[in-house]
Amino acid sequence: MHNFGTLYKFELKKLCQRKMIWAALIILMAAAALPPASQVIGKMYVSADATGGEDQVWSHYEIVQRQRTDPAGLEGRTLDTDLIQETVAKLGVISRTTTTTTGGGGDNAESSVTVRRADPDELGWTLDGYIIQGEYGNIYDTLERVTRSVTADLTGDDYYAAVDDARERAYTYQGLTEDERAWWTAQAEKIETPLTVMGYPDGGWTFLAETAYVGGLFIFLFSIIALAGLFPMERQRRTDALIQCARNGKTPLYAAKLLAGLTASLCGGLVILGSMAAGCLVLLGPEDAATAVQQLMDPTWGAPMTVRKLALTVCGIYLAASLVHAAFVMAVSLLTRGGTPAMAVCFGAMMLFIMVPVIPLSHPRLSQTWSLLPAVLGSTGFFDGRLVHLGGYLTCYQAAPLLWLVLTLALAGLGLALHRRTPGR
Amino acid sequence: MELTIDRLSKQFQNKIAVDRVSLRLTPGVTGLLGPNGAGKTTLMRLICGILKPTAGTVRFDGLDVSAEEYRAILGYLPQDFGYYPDFTGQDLLLYMAALKGLSKAEARRRCGLLMETVGLADVRKKKVKTYSGGMRQRLGIAQALLNDPKLLVLDEPTAGLDPRERVRFRDLIASLGRDSVVLLSTHIVSDVEHIAGRVLIMRHGQIVHDGAWDRREDLEKFYLAQFGEEADHA
Numbered sequence: 022m023h024n025f026g027t028l029y030k031f032e033l034k035k036l037c038q039r040k041m042i043w044a045a046l047i048i049l050m051a052a053a054a055l056p057p058a059s060q061v062i063g064k065m066y067v068s069a070d071a072t073g074g075e076d077q078v079w080s081h082y083e084i085v086q087r088q089r090t091d092p093a094g095l096e097g098r099t100l101d102t103d104l105i106q107e108t109v110a111k112l113g114v115i116s117r118t119t120t121t122t123t124g125g126g127g128d129n130a131e132s133s134v135t136v137r138r139a140d141p142d143e144l145g146w147t148l149d150g151y152i153i154q155g156e157y158g159n160i161y162d163t164l165e166r167v168t169r170s171v172t173a174d175l176t177g178d179d180y181y182a183a184v185d186d187a188r189e190r191a192y193t194y195q196g197l198t199e200d201e202r203a204w205w206t207a208q209a210e211k212i213e214t215p216l217t218v219m220g221y222p223d224g225g226w227t228f229l230a231e232t233a234y235v236g237g238l239f240i241f242l243f244s245i246i247a248l249a250g251l252f253p254m255e256r257q258r259r260t261d262a263l264i265q266c267a268r269n270g271k272t273p274l275y276a277a278k279l280l281a282g283l284t285a286s287l288c289g290g291l292v293i294l295g296s297m298a299a300g301c302l303v304l305l306g307p308e309d310a311a312t313a314v315q316q317l318m319d320p321t322w323g324a325p326m327t328v329r330k331l332a333l334t335v336c337g338i339y340l341a342a343s344l345v346h347a348a349f350v351m352a353v354s355l356l357t358r359g360g361t362p363a364m365a366v367c368f369g370a371m372m373l374f375i376m377v378p379v380i381p382l383s384h385p386r387l388s389q390t391w392s393l394l395p396a397v398l399g400s401t402g403f404f405d406g407r408l409v410h411l412g413g414y415l416t417c418y419q420a421a422p423l424l425w426l427v428l429t430l431a432l433a434g435l436g437l438a439l440h441r442r443t444p445g446r
Numbered sequence: 447m448e449l450t451i452d453r454l455s456k457q458f459q460n461k462i463a464v465d466r467v468s469l470r471l472t473p474g475v476t477g478l479l480g481p482n483g484a485g486k487t488t489l490m491r492l493i494c495g496i497l498k499p500t501a502g503t504v505r506f507d508g509l510d511v512s513a514e515e516y517r518a519i520l521g522y523l524p525q526d527f528g529y530y531p532d533f534t535g536q537d538l539l540l541y542m543a544a545l546k547g548l549s550k551a552e553a554r555r556r557c558g559l560l561m562e563t564v565g566l567a568d569v570r571k572k573k574v575k576t577y578s579g580g581m582r583q584r585l586g587i588a589q590a591l592l593n594d595p596k597l598l599v600l601d602e603p604t605a606g607l608d609p610r611e612r613v614r615f616r617d618l619i620a621s622l623g624r625d626s627v628v629l630l631s632t633h634i635v636s637d638v639e640h641i642a643g644r645v646l647i648m649r650h651g652q653i654v655h656d657g658a659w660d661r662r663e664d665l666e667k668f669y670l671a672q673f674g675e676e677a678d679h680a
Contacts, residue, residue, distance in 0.1 A: 024544040027553075031541045038532040259528030263589070265493040268518040269543035274545065 023269055023442035029275035035254070036247065036285050045246040046289055049239045053293045054300035056232045057225065061085055061304050064140060082304075089221050089306045092154050100317075101177040104218065105164065108157040135327040150397035159223055159317070166337060167320045181214055187321045193232050195406050204414045205406055208324040222313035222328050230332040234273045236297045237339035238375070240290040245344040245367040247289060250352060250360030252440070257360070261443075275440045279433055286347035290340045298336065323406060324416070334418065341422040342395040348432035354427050392417060395425050447471050447507060449493070449597055449627050454502035456488050456651075463488040465651035466502070473574055475623035477638030477659075479646035482634040486631045487525055489648065490599050493629065494522045495620055499627045506627075518547055521595030521609065525602045525631075527586035531575035535566055535585055538574055546593040553592075560588040563618070565611075579606040587615060591622070616641050639665040639676055647672055 036042060061082040096106050164171050167183045188209065192202055224325070255261040264270040307329075315331050316321045326334075349370075354363035379402055380388040392402030402417070409420035449471040456464040463485045480486050489498040493504055497513040504511040506519065535559060543553035552609035553628060561567045564584040574582065583606045590598060600619065604612045612634075620641040622628055632638060638645060638659075646664065655672065659665060 022547050022549055024550075027540070027544040027550065031537070031544065034533075034537075035530060038530075240486070255528075258530060259524070259526050260530070261490070261528070262494070262496050262524045263522065263528065263542065264545060265496050266517055266520055266522045266595075267542070268514055268547040268584065269545050271514075 023273040025273055025277055028269065028274055029280055030141070032251075032277050032281035033284065036251065039247075039250075042247045042285070044077075045243055048294060049243055049289075049293050050296040053236050053239055053297040056235055056297070057228060057300035057304045060228065068198060083410070085305060088158075089224065089308055092159055092220040094220070095160065095218050098218045099215040100160065100163070100180070100218050101215040104160065105177060105180060106177050108160045108164065109171055109175060111157045159221065160218065163317055177215055179186055184316075184320045185209075186322060191321060192360045192406050194382070196382060197406050199344035201406065201408045201414070204408060205323045211316070211325045213325070216314055216316055217312075218317065219308070219313035221308045222317045224308045225298075225303075225305040226307060226329045226332040227318050228305050229298055229301040230299075230328070231337050233332070233335045233339060234293065234298065236290075236294045236336075237295050237342060238371070240286065240339060240343045241346045241371055242284045243289040243293065244343060244350050245364055245371070247285050248347055248350045249354050249363040249367060251278060251282050251352050253358060253360040253363070256358065265443075267302055271441055272437065275437050279436065282351050283344050283429075286343045287340060294336050294339060298332075338418055338421060341425050344429050345395040345425045345432070348429045348436070352432045352436040352439065355436050355443065358443065389417070393421050393424060395421070395428070447596060447627060449629075450503075450505045451493070452503045452505075454489070454492055454504060454675045455500045456485075456492055456497060457500045462651050464492060464499075467651075467653055469646070469653065469656070471627045471629060471644075473623065473625060473627055474643045475619060475628045475641050475645060476644045477642030478629060478646045478648065479633075479635065479638060479669055484648040485651040486648055487601055488651075490522075490601050490629065490631060493597075494520060510636055510650065512638060518593065519596040521590040521593060521598040523586050523590040523600045523603050525605075527582060529574045529582060529585070533574055534571050535561070535574055535577065536570040538585065539589055542589040543592050546638055548593060556592050556594075560591055563591075564588045567625075580608060580611060583607055584611070584615075587618075596624050596626050597650055600628065602632055603630065604632065604634060612637070635666040649673070 053382075061080070063081045064078050065081065065084065159173060164175065164180060167180065167187050168175065189204070192205065197205070212272075246285070250257070255264055264274060269273075311327060311329050313328045315326045315328055318328060350363065350367050353366050354360060357363045359367060374394065377391075380391045382388050385407075388402060389407050389409075392405075403421070404418060408414040408416060408426075411420055411423065415423075449469070451467055451469040451471075452462055452465045455462065465485075478486050478489070488497065492499050493511070495504075495517065506516055509516040509519075511580060527644070532539075533541065539557040539560065540553055545556060548556065557570075558567075562571045566581060566584055566585055566588070569577070569581070574585065577585065583603070587600075587603055590600065590603075602620065604615055607615060616637055619628060619630060623641070630638065630642060641660060645655065645657065645659045646653050647669065649672070
């Protein structure tokens with residue numbers, strides 16, 4: 022009997038009995054909740070012009086709440102000429118000349134922003150040039166991302182033509198082939214235009230999609246801490262000799278340890294990303310994510326997708342990456358035959374990927390291959406227009422989990438060969 | 447039932463630890479004596495398949511040492527018995543039973559029986575880190591016996607046991623030798639003297655004495671005569 026289930030249970034038990042793993046998980050969970058928390062910590066001075074009364078100090082949390090509730094009136098409207106004209110009428114007078122000053126006195130938690138009223142009926146703020154408040158603020162922001170300057174005569178057709186132009190420019194820059202362009206054009210045709218505006222799409226899900234790569238790095242870090250010692254611990258505890266001369270000490274034990282390692286990494290990933298998602302959704306709100314299309318946040322996004330689906334896709338990708346990370350760490354630990362050397366090598370690899378997130382598009386194949394490596398998750402190349410041909414065309418983020426599965430199996434095979442060759446002392 | 451070792455050698459860089467050893471071991475207890483560095487532990491590791499030989503073969507009833515079936519009939523107690531400190535004694539035995547390929551029911555049955563045999567039944571649910579050195583050694587002996595081995599390799603099994611326990615385990619090992627091939631390495635010459643029907647003495651990687659032992663003779667005196675000062679230092 023290979024007793025795989027029993028061995029797997031005991032390997033998980035060994036992992037769970039290591040206090041360092043729990044300490045690392047708690048710290049990383051807390052750290053993962055920090056990015057959304059940082060959005061609601063701190064205060065801001067709001068001038069009398071903006072408040073319509075006197076100077077006030079608002080907390081960032083209050084501002085986030087106002088951002089969530091102010092645009093509710095626009096819910097369900099379509100982003101067409103009428104809405105664009107309304108937006109221009111309300112906010113079009115805001116110019117880039119607004120000055121922003123930073124508060125002195127060494128108190129970094131507070132900043133002073135010069136705000137001026139754009140229209141007597143509309144509260145429009147600027148912070149570093151971006152509109153962050155007001156009923157039409159998000160719409161204005163969406164328009165400005167493509168057109169650069171919102172003019173008084175902007176129509177819906179102009180806006181969507183500008184979006185198409187922006188996409189084409191991006192595809193040219195990325196060096197897409199005619200086939201790839203045709204594929205993206207077919208995708209773009211599935212996007213319903215004019216877009217339906219949801220009151221506030223820029224909430225927790227959007228923030229999660231944008232910052233989940235931090236969680237991805239934390240998962241890699243967790244895998245290193247948890248798994249670098251999984252195989253070397255037998256040598257350290259002097260149980261390696263007993264294992265090697267046991268009937269199931271070769272392949273069955275390796276398979277049980279490997280699966281326990283993958284399980285630990287996946288569970289760690291779920292907890293870390295879960296903590297991050299909970300922070301995002303509780304503090305920044307889950308509004309409209311189910312139906313708000315990603316094009317409201319990123320107008321040139323080429324495929325039909327809601328904000329929430331993108332956030333969940335990104336989280337799923339990081340969880341898939343956690344399996345490769347786990348297999349990589351375990352293979353390295355078998356190669357180096359020690360927990361500390363394995364940690365050093367894996368940390369080094371992680372730092373390399375952080376320091377070199379992108380390879381220039383002038384080397385297209387190398388650049389795309391680099392973007393597809395599971396540790397380069399913060400790379401913009403991962404979500405650009407370049408496609409991967411695996412029978413049919415797939416985007417990088419669709420192809421990556423499949424490629425990573427193959428990579429995980431290859432690393433598992435390497436690990437097995439190393440485990441079987443590991444000599445006793 | 448026979449263990450056949452044929453011109454077995456192991457070389458570590460420029461040191462030959464085991465040098466062309468050939469043996470045939472049949473059921474019974476065989477004692478292995480020799481000073482530190484003589485190659486006893488290396489020979490045992492080679493017999494257990496933990497080390498790969500530089501040359502030669504180890505077979506049990508025709509099964510090669512690298513075969514899974516060979517490992518299935520093997521019981522091994524290493525000199526430095528390793529353990530998981532946060533496992534209970536029972537968990538450790540159940541884990542080892544799973545490694546040795548026992549079914550769940552058989553593992554539970556053997557685990558209970560052996561815990562009784564080695565006198566750890568009362569503390570089977572306590573963590574191994576709370577055990578004394580002697581208790582851990584007894585746990586090590588129990589794990590070696592889990593699969594009812596046909597070939598039992600014991601490296602210093604009575605180290606750390608008090609005199610009463612030592613005598614008890616000597617008797618246990620002697621009884622195991624009736625149905626199995628038992629190779630017993632120890633520094634305690636009296637242990638070998640009492641239970642081994644055959645004595646091997648190693649020196650510089652070679653077997654310098656191989657023969658049945660007449661229990662009327664003084665093995666310690668014979669052993670010291672073989673090594674003189676070298677044995678004194680060991």
